[in-house]
Amino acid sequence: MADTTTTAPPKQPTSADVALLSFGLGLEFAMIDLYTRAANASKDDMKTVAELFGAHHRAAAQSLTGLLGRKAPTVRNEKFYAAQSTKAGGGTAKEIAAHLASLENALVATHINVLSQLRGIDGASLVASIIPIEARQAAVLVEMSGSSSLDDIMALDAKAVIDPETYPA
């Protein structure tokens, strides 16, 4: 039988946690702007959903900023935003929904990857509260893209993790 862990994890983010959470925050800032583009390019239900989900990313960014305090980055992950902005802001409603769904799935996979490395409980709890909402948003957007396949709705590709090497904070 393995030994029981007796050392309580830290509450506050460690210095390594700060780097991980900052990366996640830069992605959330980028998602706010990508949803703004999507809302501007959409109408009716797609516009409403883009505005609502964009607001959720804003709330996530605000909470991460609050946790990180003065160490928090204040700008989006520019490289990630640049790579996604064209598809987020153009095409039919179904195409935009499909692209946003893939982004939400990528964010979920990335946040889970971050969570798996965080030591501090506060940061872990916050990221854990963001993950299920972005997963729900992915599920809704898959349906809005025209797919009713449960395989598509439930799909979470671990390989979709956004790489900090490719998209540095």
Add this chain to the structure above:
Amino acid sequence: MNIPVNDNAFNRRKFLQSGGLALASAAILAACGKSDKVATSYPRIGESPTTTGLPTAHVTDAVLLRTASSLEWCAIDAYTAVAALGLLPSAATSVVKRFQADHKAHAAALTPLIKKAGGEPFECANERINELYIGPAVELITGNESKGIPASDTPVDDLLVLAHGLENLAAATYQYYVSLIATPAVRGAAMTIGQDEARHAAVLAQVIIPDGKGIAPSINETTGKPNPAAVPGAFGSLAAVTFSIGKTSEAGTKTQLSLDTPSLNSLAYEYASC
């Protein structure tokens, strides 16, 4: 006419006075005096049962994962019961079958995690959750004559609402356990499953309220209570999961149930077994 009083007589007043003095003196003497005899037990009538305390238990990663597994088995059993009723339309039945398969996969995924954390796999439903939440909920839908519980007048809707509630409970449980799990990698593994439960809840919300009206939070105009929502807020909620099911009352309301994530008194501790 005056009646003569005999001062030497031992009348009732004097008896009471002297008796009270004797009692008071005895009490003072007892309080001041030393006694070799110390009371070791209080007198009682009958036999008192001997009690056996529960073994000492700690909330470890293994215990939390075992509890998560027990909740997966609750969901598997609940979906089996729902399917057996034969009330759901075919479209909803396929969703139920898929979600049940997902919960089986989750339980299977938890087993190696539990072993790695040093625990024994827990491959059965959480008795307390079944007893407190799922059993009473199913009774409100199917009815129970012996308990005087009438069957629901909208059983299909109620089954979906119950499934939605259970998926929300599962999602909230994994989210909550992240704050209790000590090992970062285990937290990530837990939320890989937890996000699945959240997707289940999102799908069911849109089955219950279709045509895109079940995406954002809304209020039921008849009951004044929140409708199921695919995306109920900006953050995963850890509040109690509430929903209303059962026969509609004359006032137009149904019985409201409130489910909380499994806590200290419903964890699958190491000494518990299936």
